[in-house]
Amino acid sequence: MSAALDRQIRPIYDALDTGSNKSAIVACNKLLKKHPQNELIKALKALALVRSQKVEESLVLCDEVLDSKPTNDAVLSAMTHVLRGLGRHKDMVTMFEEAYKQQPFNEELGAQTFFANVRAGQWKSAQQIATKMHKQFHDDRYLYWNVMSAVLQANDAATPPNMRTLLYKLAHRLITSSPTPSYQNNDRFYLHLSILRELELYDDAHKLLDSDIGRAICSTSLSCNQIRRDIWRLRGMIREEGELAEARIMNMKDRNWLEFLSILDATFSYFTPSEADGPSSSETSKSEGLEHLAKTQELFTRIAEEDGPKDRSAGLALLELEKRARSHGISQDSGRLVGLMQRYFDQVGDKACCFEDLKPYLALEGEDLARWTSFLEAVPSSFTTPAELRRLMNAHKLLRHNLTPPQLTVEAETARVTRYLDEYLRGLKLGVDLPPTELQHADDLALLAANVLVNLWKLTSDEQYLLNAVTLLEYALTKSKHSFQARLILIRLYRLLGAPSLALEHYRTLGIKQVQHDTLSHFILSRASTFSLASTGDLTLATECLESTQIYISNSQETSDFVVRAFTAEKYSQIPEFIVFEDRLDNSLQRDIVKMEHLRMRISHEPINSDIIDMELIELKFIFDRTHHDNRDFDIIANYQPRSSDSIHLQTLLFGKQESLGWLWTFLKLYIRALQQGSDLDDTVEEKLLIGDRPKQTFDADKRPPLKERLVQKSDQELVELTQDELSFVEFASALAEWLEPYHDYTRPPPSVVLAEAAKQTEIKTGHPLKGVDLQELNGATTPKKEEEPPAVTEPPELVTKYFDSLKTRFAEVRKNPSPTEVLHVATLAQEALLLFTVETLRFKPASVVKVNKLGGLVASFKCIRSEAISVLREISSELLKQSEAAGTQESRKDFTEACEIVTNAGIDHDFTLGVAKKVTDARKKVLEGVSKGLGRVSSATNLTSLRTCRTEAKLQQEHRSTV
C-alpha cells in the first residue's frame, strides 16, 4: 500500500475507534471511489456497517472480501472484527485457513488460524493446525497446544463418549513424544498429570510425582498439589498421603483443612479394608487402626493446644474425628462428641463462623441433645462486649437449628421473637460509635427475629407477621446501611406482600453487577411478569431484564479472548475451566428464564406482528436446544430456620413455587408452538435467512425426536414447577393450539413464496440479492391453487371457550387475600391469555385470507371468544382499580401499623412503622392501579383490531344503527 493511501486510511481507524461509524462510512465511500478494489477499505466499511446495525449491507462487502482470500494483516484483523460482529466464527476459521495455506511459513498466521479454531470451539481442526505448526516451526509449545486441543475435544459435549478415551490416549501419546519433559513448566506438568489421571495410569503419574522436581513443584503449586493428592488417593496411597499431610502440618505449619482431611482419611482407611488386603486381615487392620486413631487424636489435641484460639483447624479436626469414629461404631466415649462441641464453643463461640463450623455435628439425639441444649441455654444473655454478644447469638442459632415441630408452636415462636427483638435493640447500644460503613454487632439478632416471623407467617398464614418482619428489617437497615442480608430478605418479603417497587429499590441498592446478574437477578426477575407494567408503557422491569442479560453478551465477546490468552501464556490448567465457565454462562438457566419473562412483558407492550413473531420464534428455538446450567445463588440468604423445617429461601418463594428447568421448558414449548403456528417461516426458509453460526449441538442431538413431537410432550415432573393458575393457562394454550393447527397449516403460504418475498425485501433494502437464493427459480412462485379442500371449521374446545369464565371464578377466590400478589398473578395471566390468542389468530386477520380459505365460521368463533375475554379482563381491571383505591387509604395504613404490634411493643418507634406502612401501601396501590390500567389498554387494543378485522360485521352494525 502506498504511503499516501496509508495516510488517507488512518482517519477511518480513528473514526472507528471513537465510535463515529457514520463518518467512517463516508470516508470509506470516498476512498472506494478511487480504489474500488481495495480490500482493506471494504473490510473497514463492512466493520462500520456492522457497528451501525446495517447487517445486510455489511454482509455483501464481507463476502466480497472473503472471496478475495485476503492474507494482509490489516485486512485479516479488520475482518476478524466484522465476522465476530456477525457471529460468523466458522467463516473466520476458513478465512485464516485460506490465508495460512497461501503463506505456510508465516508463524503468526498459523497462530491466528489456531486461535480462530479455538474461538469457534473447533478442537479437531485446531489439532491439525497445531500439528502442522509443530512440524514447521519446531516449537514445543505447539505440541502442547495440540495436546490441550485433544483433551478439549474429548471433553466437548459434541464428542460421543466412546471417543473420549481415544482422544485422551492420543493426547498421552503426543505428550510423551515431547523432546522436553513436561516438568519444565508447572502448567505443562499439570496437563500431563491430568491426562494420566483420566487414563488411570496412576503408576506413571506416581513416577513423575516421586521425582525431586515433581515434589518441588507440588510443594509450591496448589493446583499441581491438588492433582497429586487425587492421584495418590486413586492409587490407594491414602496412608502415605496422611503421612505427608502430617509432615506439612508439623514442619511447615500448614493449616490447610485439606491436610487435616488427608490425615482423617488415612486414619479411617483401616476400618474400610480394601479388597487387596483380603478378608483375614480385617481384624489386624482394625487393631492397628485403633492404635492409629489414638495417635491421630493425640496429634490433633496437641496442635489444638498449641494453636489455641489462633487457628480452629485442629479443634474441628477433633470433632470430625469423633463424628467419623461414631459412624464406624468405634467411638470410645459416648460423651466425647458433645464435650468437644462444648470445648469448641468455649473457644470459638465469639466468632461469627462458629455456627457454621458446628452445623455438620448438630444432628444430635436423646441424651446428647439434652446435654448440648442445656449447655447452650446456660450461655448468659447479658452482654457488655461484642464478643459476648456474638457468643449469645451463636447459642441462639445453634439452639434454633435443633428445634423440633412440637417446639415450634405459635406461642413458643412468639416468645422467641420477643426475646430476639429485645436483645437486638439492647445490642445496638454496643455499636453506637461504629462508622456508618460498618455493620452493627447485633444484626444477626434482627435476622433471627425475621426468620422467626417468617416462620410464624408460614404457621398461621397471617400476614401481620410479614408486616412486622419488613418493619423490623427496614429498621435494621437504618442502623446497618450495608446489611445485604437484611435487604435480600426484604426483597423476598416485598414481593410476597405485593409491593414490587420496594423490592426493586432494595435490589438496586445492592449494586448487582456483571456476573452477579446471572446468579442474583432471580431475586427480582423470577416470575416478574406478574408485576410488570409494560402494558401501560412502564418498562422498568422489562429494562431490568435486558440489563441483566448484558453479561451474556460480554461472555460471548470476551471469554474466548482469554482462552486464547491462556494458550499464549501456556496456562493449561485454566483453559478447561474457562470453557466450562463460558458454557455455564452461555447456557444459563437464569438467562433463558429472564428471556421468557421478557417476552411475556414484550408482547404486552409492543404491537403483535409477524416481525416479532418470527424473531422470537427463532430465538426460542435456539434456546430449546440448549443444555441448561443452573447458576442461581440460593445459598446467599443466611438461613436460621430449624433443620426440621423449610429453609427461609423456600419459605419466601413467590407463590411457594421455585421455577426451574421444568417451568422454562413448559413455557418454551407453549410459546414456540404458538409462534410457529403464527409464523410463515419454516426450517428451510429460516436456514436461508439466518446469519451467523448455529449453536453447537450435543453429540446425540440427531437422535432427538422432531421438534413438532417435542413441543407436545408433557411431563408431570415439569408441571409441578407451575402454579395452579399457570397450569390452567398452559391447558388453555395447548387446547387453543390443537384446535387451530389444521387451519394454520392449510393457510400458511408455501416456503418458496415466503422466500421470494424475503428476497425481494432484501433487494429493495440493500440493492443486492439474498445470498444463496435463486430468484429466477423463485420468480414464478405464487401460492398455488390448493388441491385439498380447507379443513372443516370445528367448534372451539371447551378448554378454550370456558377459560376466561373460569378466570372470573378464580379471581373471586383470591380477591379477598390480604396480599395483592395472587390477584395480580391471575390478572396478568388473563392478559397473557388474550395476547396469546392474538398471536394465534393474527394470520386470520385479513378478510381476503378468510375468504379464500373459507374460514368465515372460524373467525366468527374467534369473535365470541375475544369479546368474552375482553369483558372478563375489563371486569378484573375495574376490580383491581377498586382494590388499588382501598390499598392507599389512611385506613389501610392504620391497619398496617396496628398489625405491627410485635415490633412496636418491642420499642420500634410508631412513626417509623407508619413510614413503612405508607411505603408499602403506596407500592401496593401503584402496582394494582398499573396492572388494572394495563388490562384496560390491552383489552381496548384487542377490541380495536378485532373491530377492524370484522369490518363486514361492523358495517352491518352501522347499517343497523342508521336504520334505527
Add this chain to the structure above:
Amino acid sequence: MSVLRPFKATDMFKFNNINLDIWTETYGIGFYLNYLSRWPDLCCVQEAPSGRMMGYVIGKAEGVSTEWHGHVTAITVAPEYRRLSLARKMMRLVEMVTDEIYKGFFVDLYVRCANTVAIEMYEGMGYSVYRRVREYYGNLGLGKGGRDEEDAFDMRKPMSRDPNRRSVRANGRDMIVSAHDVS
C-alpha cells in the same frame, strides 16, 4: 479451618457472600479471566468445608530488573470470616509464590491511606510504606476522609532475593508521587 485452593473461573458464580460487601468491588469477567490466564498461581481462594467461599486474593507479577515483584491486586474476606487469619494465610501464599516461583524481589500492594485496619495488618506482616500515591482511588463518598481516602500507600515487603532490603525505605510516608507516575 479452611481449604486453601486455586481460584477458578467458576468461582465467579459463588463469590456473592464476599462481593456483596461494600468494600469489595465486582469487576467485569475479563478482569478475573485476565489474571487467571496469566498468573493463576497468584490467585487463590479460602473455602469453608461446606464449600462456601470465605475470601480470595488476586495477584500478579510485574516490573523489570530489580523492580520485578509480586503485586496483590485484591484481597478480601467475607465479613463473617474476618479475624480468622485468612488474610494472613493468603498473603503468605502470595509471598511464597513470588519468592520461589517468580523469584521476585518484593511483594507490594496499594491500600487507601484511610484503611487503617488493613495498613496495620500489613505492617504486622512485615510490610512498610514505600511511597504515597496521590489520587490513586476514586472518592468513596464517605465524607471526612479527604485526601486519605483518595490517596494510596504503596506498601512493600522484601523477599529473599533482596537480602539487603533495597526495595524498601524508612521514610516512605513522605515520598509523594502522583498517580500517573505509577503503573
